[in-house]
Amino acid sequence: MTRKKHYLHKRNKRFNKLIKIYMMKKYLIISFLVAVVALVSCSDVKRTPGKVYMPDMAYSRAIESYTDLAYLKDQGIHFDAKPVAGTIARGKEMPFPYAMDKPGDSTNYVASKMVPNPIDSLSVKDAAEAERLYLINCGICHGAKLDGNGPLYKDGNGPYAAKPATLVGDIKYESMPAGQMFYSVAYGKNLMGSYASQLNKHQRWMIIKYIKDKQAAAKTTATAAK
C-alpha cells in the first residue's frame, strides 16, 4: 500500500464513522422529537372541535327523517316530514273510511259492509302470496283449509279456547262482505286481535280476496257434486 492509498483508506474509514454517528444522531433526534410531539399532543382534554375533511359529505344538508327539525321552524319553514293531510301516495290504496267503533257500538262495523275490496282479482303470483300470508297469519287459528280448525284450536283441544270463524263452510262468513272482513282484520273482533301492524292494507285486502275466492271455489265444487 502506498502512503497515499493508506492515507485515503484511513480518511474513508474516519469519514464512514462520522456518517454513522451522524445517522444515529439523526435517528435519535427524530425519535426524540416524535416522543415530545406525542407527549404534548396526547391528552383527553379536547380543546378544539377538530377539522373535518369535506364536511358536506359527513354532514348531509338534506332534510333527513328522524332528525330534529325544530331549527326549520325558527327559519319560518313549516315542514313536519309528514304527508299532507288528505293526500295518498301514488300506487297506494284509498284509506279505509271507518274508524274503530267505541266499545258497545257497531255503527262502523255495520257500515264497513259497503266498502268494496279494491282488489277484484288476484294474479297467480298474487294468489300464491296471499295464500302465504294467510298461512302465516291466519291459518294457525282458521286452518289451512279455512275451516276454522287450525292447530291452535284443534276441535277445542288446542290451547286457543275460542272457536275461530269457519271461513269456508259457514254461510255467515260466506255472505260476509269483504269490507266487513277488512274491518275485523284491521281492528280485531272479540277474541281475534287486530292484524293492522302485521299486514299492510294491501296485504289485508289480498288475504280477504283469497278467502272470498276459496269460498266461491268451495261453493262451485259443492254445487257440482250435487
Ligand code: HEC
Ligand atoms: C289467534 C287466533 C286467530 C287468528 C290468528 C286469526 N283469527 Fe280470525 N278469528 C278468530 C276468532 C276466535 C274469530 C271469531 C271472533 C268472534 O266472532 O267472536 C275470528 C273471526 C274472524 C272473522 C270474522 C269476523 C267477524 O266480523 O265476525 C274473519 C273475517 C277473520 N277472523 C279473518 C281472519 C284473518 C284474515 C286472519 C289473518 C290475518 C285471522 N282471522 C287470524 C281467531 C283468529
